[in-house]
Amino acid sequence: MSTNPYRFAEGTAVVTGAASGIGENLAYGLALRGSNLVLLDRDGDRLDTVASTIRGRHPGLSVSTLVVDLADRNALDAAAREILSEHPRITLLVNNAGVALGGDFSRLTLDEFDWVMDINFHAPVRLTHHLLPALTAQPGAHLVNVSSLFGLIAPPGQSAYCASKFGIRGFSEVLRTELAQSGTGVTTVHPGGIKTRIASDARVGVNIPAEEAEQGKRDFAKLLTIPPEKAAEQIIDGIEHRRPRVLIGMSAKIPDVLARLFPANSMRVFSRLVGAAGSVQKKLPVGAKR
Numbered sequence: 001m002s003t004n005p006y007r008f009a010e011g012t013a014v015v016t017g018a019a020s021g022i023g024e025n026l027a028y029g030l031a032l033r034g035s036n037l038v039l040l041d042r043d044g045d046r047l048d049t050v051a052s053t054i055r056g057r058h059p060g061l062s063v064s065t066l067v068v069d070l071a072d073r074n075a076l077d078a079a080a081r082e083i084l085s086e087h088p089r090i091t092l093l094v095n096n097a098g099v100a101l102g103g104d105f106s107r108l109t110l111d112e113f114d115w116v117m118d119i120n121f122h123a124p125v126r127l128t129h130h131l132l133p134a135l136t137a138q139p140g141a142h143l144v145n146v147s148s149l150f151g152l153i154a155p156p157g158q159s160a161y162c163a164s165k166f167g168i169r170g171f172s173e174v175l176r177t178e179l180a181q182s183g184t185g186v187t188t189v190h191p192g193g194i195k196t197r198i199a200s201d202a203r204v205g206v207n208i209p210a211e212e213a214e215q216g217k218r219d220f221a222k223l224l225t226i227p228p229e230k231a232a233e234q235i236i237d238g239i240e241h242r243r244p245r246v247l248i249g250m251s252a253k254i255p256d257v258l259a260r261l262f263p264a265n266s267m268r269v270f271s272r273l274v275g276a277a278g279s280v281q282k283k284l285p286v287g288a289k290r
Helices: 021-032 044-057 073-086 110-136 159-178 210-222 228-240 250-261 266-283
Strands: 012-016 036-041 063-067 090-095 142-146 185-191 245-248
Touching: 012 021, 012 110, 021 036, 021 044, 021 090, 021 228, 036 044, 044 063, 063 073, 073 110, 090 110, 110 142, 110 159, 142 159, 142 228, 159 185, 185 228, 185 250, 228 245, 245 250, 250 266
Parallel strands: 012 036, 012 090, 036 063, 090 142, 142 185, 185 245
Antiparallel strands: none
16 A cells, blocks of 8 residues: 555545535545545435535536436446546545444345445445456555444444445455555545434334334434534545544544454443443533533
C-alpha cells in the first residue's frame, strides 16, 4: 500500500449511497478537495439534489449520477460497465450504501436475509470486482468499505446486518493485504451511531409484530447521535492518511476494545456496561449534566 497521502484532486471518486447521510456528506467533502465524482443511489430525486448542489459550488468538477438499486445484480453490473466506459480514471471507490433489517433470525424469511446481504455485502463485492482493474491501474488509488459498529460486535436481532458487516470487514482485510503490492490502499470504516435515515428506512421482518417493530426502530434511532458530516470528515481524513481502519465515535471504539479483550463474551460485557450507564442516567435529576 502506498504510504503517500491520497491525492483527491487527481482522479475520480465513485461513492454509493450518495443521496443522503454519510454518502451525501462524503460527496460534498470530496468535491471540496477537488475530486471528480460518480454518485450512485436508488433515490433519484435526492441524488439529483446532491449533484446539483455540488455542481453549483464547484462548476469545474465533473459530477455524474447513476440511479441504481444495488440489490439488482444485473442493474449493478450495467452501472459498473457504464462507469468504466465513461470514467476510466477511477482513483477512489467508497462502498458506503447499506440497509438494516430487524428481527430474530428464527422469524426472518430467507428473502429478507438475502436482501440485506445483496445490498450490504454482495453489491460492494461485485462493484469492487468490476472496478478493481481501473483502481489498481492508477498509482495511489484507494478503496473504502463501510462496515459498522455491528461489524465488531453482534447484538441479538441483527443477524442479517451483522453477517453482512462482519463479511465486508473480512473482505476488506483480505484485500488490504492482496492490494498492498499494487499500491492501492484499503480502509474499513466502523461507524457508531450516525444520525442518518438508516433507522427510519430499516425494514422489519414480516413476522415481527408491528408494535415490536416500531419500538425497535425507536430504540435504534436513539443510538444515532453523531452528525453524518462529522463521520464523513473522519472518513476523508482516513483516506488521505491511508488509515487501515476508521472507528467513528466512542460507540464504536469501546466495543472494538471489548471485542479484543473478550472475543467470546464481548456482547455480554457491552450489554452490562450499557445497562449500568442507563441506570445511572435514570437516577440523574432533570437538568443534571450528563
